[in-house]
Amino acid sequence: MKRTLLWGAALVGAAFAVATPAANFVPYGSYQRSCTNISVSGDSLSASCTTLSGSQLKTTLVELGQCMNSITHYGDIANLDGSLVCMPDLPKVVAGFEFPRAESEINGWVYGQDDTAMYRHGWGIWAGLTHYVGTVGGAELRAFETWDTPSNMLYAIGQASSGKAKMLGSEVRKAQGLRLQLPHQFRNTAKAKGDLKLLLKEWQSAKAATSADTNIFVSVAYNPPASSHAVSNKLFYASTLKNYIKEGYKEIPNFPANAITIKPVYKVITQSKVVDGIYTFPGWPGTPDPARAFPESDWANCVYVAVKGTGKGGNSIDPTCANPNASNTFYLNNFIHQTISKDDAAYLNSQFGLTAKAGDIAILVGMHVTTREIKRWAWQTFWWSADANSPKLPSSDAIAKLRPKELDEAAGHYAMSLAYQMVSPAQPINGGASEGESVIAYNPHLEAGFDPGVFQILKAVTKSPSAVQMNQYGVQTNCMTCHNLALYSPSTDYQANNGANRERPYGTDYYMSLDDTTFDGVLRLDFAWSILGSLDTDK
Structure with a gap:
């Protein structure tokens, strides 16, 4: 539900020029249903809020003006287990x-080949979603850490369907926690054979031969407008998708323009992986030439993380994986990271056979981020870089130099690649041709290891009358092309083969029209593979 909030007689301004709230102003939010003694002083909101255990906790949300600016159209000020948190x-x-x-403005950048404008926009998105918005249990939360996971949204759909609640967490919300999973798209790899547990065993056996930890875990989250859209339309129920097809729909109702979905990628640092105070994981050496499948186990470069203390850290990776020193050793403050709770540890251990304990750390090594600002969504992907000033391909020095000064130390340690088009020069959304230069945008931790067997649809890109390129590896992919293929087919068994069909068909980078014949007789999912990945086939 859209709303405009007034502070006295002044509209909330930009985050860097926010009006001060009127003396008796109390901001709207779901926190009001479980908090009392609410007051505003300067740029802070204070209250006494109920925790999940039923006790009362005095809590204060600072930077209230910036929060109000962020939730003018969507979002909330919520009570997360007794703490006030801004959820924009x-x-x-x-x-x-x-x-x-505006879509017309971004299209102007795309068709006008204004790379600088696109890079600045991508960094602005990154700065926003990594910005701190509140504190829960003594730990500061970044914006993306407050967003809803598919399990949260499925719960909300169930509650709404039963008439118990219309929205998730109507009284006291629970902090998201780290309900991580293995990357679903890895089901299509030859080593997984549809079974992610086989892949996990392969990762664990690979670790025995090297000191670098090749395990990765992911989650998926939707920002408030994306979550609201998915919940209100029950998009995670198979029955909903079947009804759309029955009613003649070619695609699901489109997400709103300010919808964002993300896929964070983590390394979990357990004590068993720490040797003499150092944790080691593979360092990204850049896109291989010629292109090939390039999983973490083949990177042959290492990054070292000192799990105690803080510091500036180095600016390089170790090409020998045998010589840790000041130039290739970093600290936890150089990473966006979260502390693992007792519940998180129990979950990770039961699901993946880890030896995690409360107090262990999960470091963020990558994140896919997409916004519904344009019809085919605007795609950017981020990964941790030892030298953020001069990152390896598929990023560049030109992208890195546009990082905004507003990024904190940890958030500034990430590289970016983006895809607001499939090929360059950009083609129209319908009726175009797969020609020009490939626009490559992939995440090293997610797609780099993919071989041709992962992809079900391959098409050539004609670079010139005498040069045709067939992209067939993960390092030749583009998020827009791949997610364009997100579809639901009523004739497909999404439970078979350990759910591998939930990640098919995949493609590399090439131009594909929105009205391609691939979409005949199926339901397009508005580029959201995450709907199929978490689909409840029994509902």
Whole structure:
């Protein structure tokens, strides 16, 4: 539900020029249903809020003005287990940054080949979603850490269907926690054979031969407008998708323009992986030439993380994986990271055979981020870089130099690649041709290891009358092309082969029209593979 909030007689301004709330102003939010003694002083909101255990906790939300600016159209001020937390669609923390941008404006960048504008926009999104928005249990939360996971949304759909609640967490919300999973798209790899547990065993056996930890875990989350859309339309129920097809729909109702979905990628640092105070994981050496499948186990470079203390850290990776020193050793403050709770540890151990304990750390090594600002969504992907000033391909120095000063130390340690088009020059959304230069945008931790067997649909890109390129590896992919293939087919068994069909068909990078014949007789999912990945086939 859209709403406009007034502070006295002044509209909330940009994050860098926010009006001060009127003396008796009390901001709207779901926190009001479980908090008392609410007051505003300067730029802070204070209250006494109920915890999940039923006790009362005095809590204060600072930077209230910036929060109100962020939730003007969507979002909430919520009670997370006794703590006031700002839950925006996206904080606007970079001067001049706007979100969502008009589709015509972004199209102007794309068709006008204004790479700088696209890079600045991608960094503005990153600055917003990594911005701190509140504190829960003494730990500061970044915006993306408050967003809803598919399990949260499925719960909300169930509650709404039963008439118990219309929205998730109507009284006291629970902090998200780290309900991580193995990357679903890895089901299609030859080593997984549809079974992610086989892949996990392969990772664990690979670790025995090297000191670098090749395990990765992911989650998926939707920002408030994306979550609201998915919940209200029951998009995670197979019955909903079947009804759309029965009613003649070609695609699901489109997400709103300010919808954002993300896939964070983590390394879990357990004590068993720490040797003499150092944790080791593979360092990204850049896109291989010629292109090939390039999983973490083949990177042959290492990054070292000192799990105690803080520091500036180095700026390189170790090409020998045998010589840790000041230039290739970093600290936890150089990473976006979360502390693992007792519940998180129990879950990770039961699901993946880890030896995690409360107090262990999960470091963020990558994240896919996409916004519904344009019809085919705007795609950017981020990964941790030892030298963020000069990152390896598929990023570049040109992208890195546009990082905004508003990024904190940890958030500034990530590289970016983006895809607001499939090929360059950009083709129209319908009726175009697969020609020009490939626009490559992939995440090293997610797609780099893919071989041709992962992809069900391959098409050539004609670079010139005498040069045709057939992209067939993960390092030749583009998020837009791949997610364009997100579809639901009523004739497909999504439970078979350990759920591998939930990740098919996949493609590399090439131009594909929105009205391609591939979509005949199926339901397009508005580029959201995550719907199929978490689909409840019994509902």
